[in-house]
Amino acid sequence: MLTYIENLSVTEAENVKKTIQDLLKQTCILQVKCDPVTLIQRDNPRYQVCMNHREFLSDYLAVLGCDLIHDTQDNIFRITGEGVLTEKLNLLTTKLMLLLKVIYRDKIMGEGLNATVTTLAEIRRYGVETNLISEKILSSQLHESLSLLKRHQMIELPSAIGNLEDNSPIYLYSTINILCPTAEINVLVKEYAGETDDSQQRLSEEEYTTETKEDTDEENIY
Numbered sequence: 001m002l003t004y005i006e007n008l009s010v011t012e013a014e015n016v017k018k019t020i021q022d023l024l025k026q027t028c029i030l031q032v033k034c035d036p037v038t039l040i041q042r043d044n045p046r047y048q049v050c051m052n053h054r055e056f057l058s059d060y061l062a063v064l065g066c067d068l069i070h071d072t073q074d075n076i077f078r079i080t081g082e083g084v085l086t087e088k089l090n091l092l093t094t095k096l097m098l099l100l101k102v103i104y105r106d107k108i109m110g111e112g113l114n115a116t117v118t119t120l121a122e123i124r125r126y127g128v129e130t131n132l133i134s135e136k137i138l139s140s141q142l143h144e145s146l147s148l149l150k151r152h153q154m155i156e157l158p159s160a161i162g163n164l165e166d167n168s169p170i171y172l173y174s175t176i177n178i179l180c181p182t183a184e185i186n187v188l189v190k191e192y193a194g195e196t197d198d199s200q201q202r203l204s205e206e207e208y209t210t211e212t213k214e215d216t217d218e219e220n221i222y
Contacts, residue, residue, distance in 0.1 A: 001056070001059065001060055004056050005017075015045070015046075015049050016049060016053055016056070016057070018046070019046045019049040019050060019053075019057070020057065020060065020061070022046055023057075023061070023066075023068075023077070023079050024064075024066075024079070024085065025085075025151065026151060026152055026153055027078055027079055027084055027085070027152070028076050028077065028078035028079070028152075028153065029044065029046045029047050029050055029076060029077040029078075030044055030047065030075070030076050030153055030173065031043065031044055031047045031075035031076065032044060032075070033153075033156070034116075034156040034171040034173070047075075047076075047077065050068075050070075050077040054068065054070070061079060061081075061083070064083040065081050065082045065083025065084075066079040066080065066081040066082075066083040066084055067079065067080050067081045087148070087152075089148070090145070092133075092137065092141055092142075092145050093144075093145040093148055093149065095127070095132045095133055096123065096133075096145050096146075096149065097149065097154060098132060099123055099126045099127055099130065099132060099133070100118070100123070100149075100154065100155065100172055102126060102130065103118050103122065103123070103126055103172065104116070104118075104172045104174065116171055116172050116173075116174075117169045117170065117171055117172070118169075118170050118172060119166060119167050119168060119169065119170060120164065120165070120166045120167075120168065120170070121166040121167060123170075143161045143162065146161050146164070147161055153173055154172075154173055155170050155171060155172060155173065156170070156171035156173070157170060157171075158170075158171075
């Protein structure tokens, strides 16, 4: 592996190292990234590095317990395996992520090229309308959540998070990669299955009550 790096130019070797760092930090490399200043989409040079040095990157990451996957449908390189750094999202970050996906979906259906941009003011409005975020959010909490979303390439910000204003444009990426362990999925399925059973039972009881009432009414009429 060292021989492979040594045979590359200084610039290319540095690009390979930075690409490995980005993969380990962000878990994926997008083919197209948004320029935070102009909000114009441009080819991501890290993606081309993955294409050019895919075999070497796969071997290197395998030593760290990671597998390099090329997702041709979403045009991303991503890593999986035991060596991948897992990060749990807090409640606020999860709510923001859900709101961003709702905003993206609504806009892509009606605003075309403008679908990929939102603002803090719009996120707050969606939060109130969906009842996901109705309480006041501390600046420190918001900055922490936005920083995490940016690091994992869910959004792109035009400035430092501390300088972000209500109407500052926030670029939305269409791809979000989340790992949910099977054990946690099973817990969620069991929880919601219980709620579904309770709902169906309540519905059956309501239908039975309605039918009984109708029968009683008919008896009273006759």
